[in-house]
Amino acid sequence: MKYLLDANTYIEAKNRYYGMDFCPAYWDWLDAEFETGNIASIDAVRLELEKGNKEDELRIWCKSHRAHFIANNDAATQTILADIVNYLMTHEYNVGNRDGFIQGADPWLIAKAKASGATVVSHEAQRVPQTKKVKVPNICAEFGVPCITTFELLRILNARFVSA
Template sequence: MNYLMDSNTYIQAKNLYYDMNFCPAFWDWLEKQFRAGQVMSIDNVYLELTDSNDELSKWAKAHKSHFLPVADKTTQDMFTEIANHVVSLTDKSQADIANFLSKADPWIIAKASTTGATIVTHEALVPPNSKKVKIPNICKQFGVSYINTFELLRKLNAKFVMAN
């Protein structure tokens, strides 16, 4: 696996530019990339996506195999290292630290770190004086690569063409 998708990449795709009704090709492309071993995500993202009863939740439930477990010791150990680092960030908002640690964010960084994968996220790097904790900032700290969905599509040469 080369790429791990963050929750926001699925959610924004569904809500904005790759709505499941008018762009099913994107979702078919994800399935193809999964079968090729290129694109996956993690259990924690699955839990976030299936927490509602919308079409994305139904899609995720039908594609449970796309979401890797994080129960392995290597990922667990890296999660602990990331969590300890985030807790030590005294210049960040305590509420934002708690929010970051309660979601899939530290887990996806841990899994990417232990597997050499690149995270696909729409979060952006925030300046050092920001009170927020964001995936790109923690990735940078731990040497984990990250890109957004559009960079992923370019790297994997995605083509969504209309059929006649």
């Protein structure tokens, strides 16, 4: 895969601009791009999206599309994850934010992207230097992992959602 999707790309799509009820073409596009090997996500993201008690559309979709979420427990990814955690622990980040970041899927996503040469796709905005808040684009930049938004991805892959 060339692009790994962050949990927030699925959540934002479902809740806002590509709702499953009015834009099923987006979700079909995800299926098609997964089949071509262009996009995927990781198991840690799937677990984040599936947790909770509410059976919403996204949770149901994730359960029926498990193949879209690849393993993130390989040795190379784990080694890079350790480097990311070490970096976070030795820099002056907000402790609560840092610890929440470490416990989530984001460091795994960045580590898997670096290990596989993929680009991270996230809706998080990069923070200014010296920020105390951990953000995906900042950590990607620190580790030499490209990071783009969903909208950039759609343009790169020439997505088209048109009615017949």
